[in-house]
Amino acid sequence: MSLATLNDVLQPALKNGHAVAGLVTLGWEDMRAFVAAAEAENCPVILQAGPSCRAHTPLPVLGKMFRHLAEDASIPVVAHLDHGYTADECRAAIDSGFTSVMFDGSRLALADNIAQTRAIVDMAHAAGVSCEGEIGFVGYSGGENSAGTDPAEAAQFAAETGVDGMAISVGNVHLQQDKQGGLDEPRIRAIEAVTGVPLVIHGGSGVPLAQRTALARGSNVCKFNIGTELRMAFGDALRAAINSDPDRFDRVQILRDTHDPVMAAARRVLAGFKGA
Secondary structure (H helix, E strand, C coil): CCEECHHHHHHHHHHHCCCEEEEEECCHHHHHHHHHHHHHHCCCEEEEECHHHHHHCCHHHHHHHHHHHHHCCCCCEEEEEEEECCHHHHHHHHHCCCCEEEECCCCCCHHHHHHHHHHHHHHHHHCCCEEEEEECECCECCCCCCECCCHHHHHHHHHHHCCCEEEECCCCCECCCCCCCCCCHHHHHHHHCCCCCCEEECCHHHCCHHHHHHHHHHCCEEEEEECHHHHHHHHHHHHHHHHHCCCCCCHHHHHHCCHHHHHHHHHHHHHCCCCC
């Protein structure tokens, strides 16, 4: 069994100069393809269940799916709750077999974010589970605007919460479909200067590929969340599968045809985070 915690994969990444991909899952087809891609690339993978995934499939089912895939994997697989907004949701994930939870208190005042994150870190660590938190606010393409992470607040947040990974806002945006942006590297360096906690970039699909690789190899950014570009690959593969035979109606046959294209897309993502 290759089930791992977030700390199990982030600390080696921090030490050895690479990053780990947090791949946002929506169902069995993509999570299976993601583990197959990680096997092919011989690297760890973090399977992430975000709010839209959890709205479709209950947490206990997702926990069993993630753990089933980990049992047969030769590489470390992290079962991660992405954007948990309450202590109850994080507790439910832990009870469902997740090995890592992310509490998102980024909309809260600093003191409240620290206090609530600290409580969830304590709960998670008592269960042998890792915890990620967020300081600053990562916005959404076409939606809420971001609020950049203040390095001094990041230092305080890291020290007072004890998080295993710290998500920061440095020009990254959720749900961005192109790679025309770029991260604020001086802000990243300023955060690195005041804390050694592994850093996390949400909205990694919008970060230029060259910058993703450079930061993975030469900074304390140890985790990139990738969702949109892989959802786009799945959508393209699904449309091609349906259009290839308009008379085909069996969804298992149709969905089977998404596996190889999604696996290939995930391999490209994972390859970009390996060490030099």
